Amino acid sequence: MLALENYLVLSAILFSIGTIGVLTRRNAIVIFMCVEMMLNAVNLTLVAFSRYLGNIDGQVFVFFIMTVAAAEAAVGLALMIAFYKNRESIDVEDINVMKL
């Protein structure tokens, strides 16, 4: 069996790539996908710890994270559609007023 560090380092790399994407991209949908990637990196950490500690609780947490990600996808994409209707753009630089 592989050492736990392999999974944790891979998860850290994926999380950092997601962070870089969130900080550098300007397309709101791509930023959203990077957030999903960060959530998945955390899921990998939880499943790896759950396996190596012999405790199922980590995998139950992964379920709740998946639920939150699904809710976030529904609400976030609805927000983007509403924003696109107003501004004809999903560039985050254009999101600079609260009310139109």
Next chain:
Amino acid sequence: MESIFFFVVAAVAVICSLLVITCKNPINSALSLVMTFFCLATFYVMLDAPFMAVTQVIVYAGAIMVLIIFVIMLLNVKAETVKPNTHAVLAGSAIGIFSMFLTVWFLLKGSLTGATGSMSPQSIAKTGHIEIIGKALFTDFLLPFEVTSILLLVAIIGAVILAKKRI
């Protein structure tokens, strides 16, 4: 053998996630992200969590990515033509890489000790992964499970209210 397989799949996962943040066209990013999700499902199988792998493929690679690609095509998002701000890209990458090295340093410095639970590959093979998860979900985590249903209800109502012009 297992480590060779791990490193090949890990390389594919990292390359695909790099493609997600470098592709100009959002559709290409989305498809690379699907590939990353499949690689993570492979890792769940390697970690003796087959049900998590199935859920990963169905929920993430299936439902959420279909929703994202649907929105990309609905809004007809074009590839980015504006040149990105170089200073912002440099600063963001520096922060990300710094945090990565910090995390890896802490990971390699620490060591894993402490309680080992009752779950083992033998017990998973004997009773089944779904049964173990179901028992935990419906006994220890019953209240969070019920609260999750309220969260999903709120998400449905919120999505309808946001996307509809007048209710």
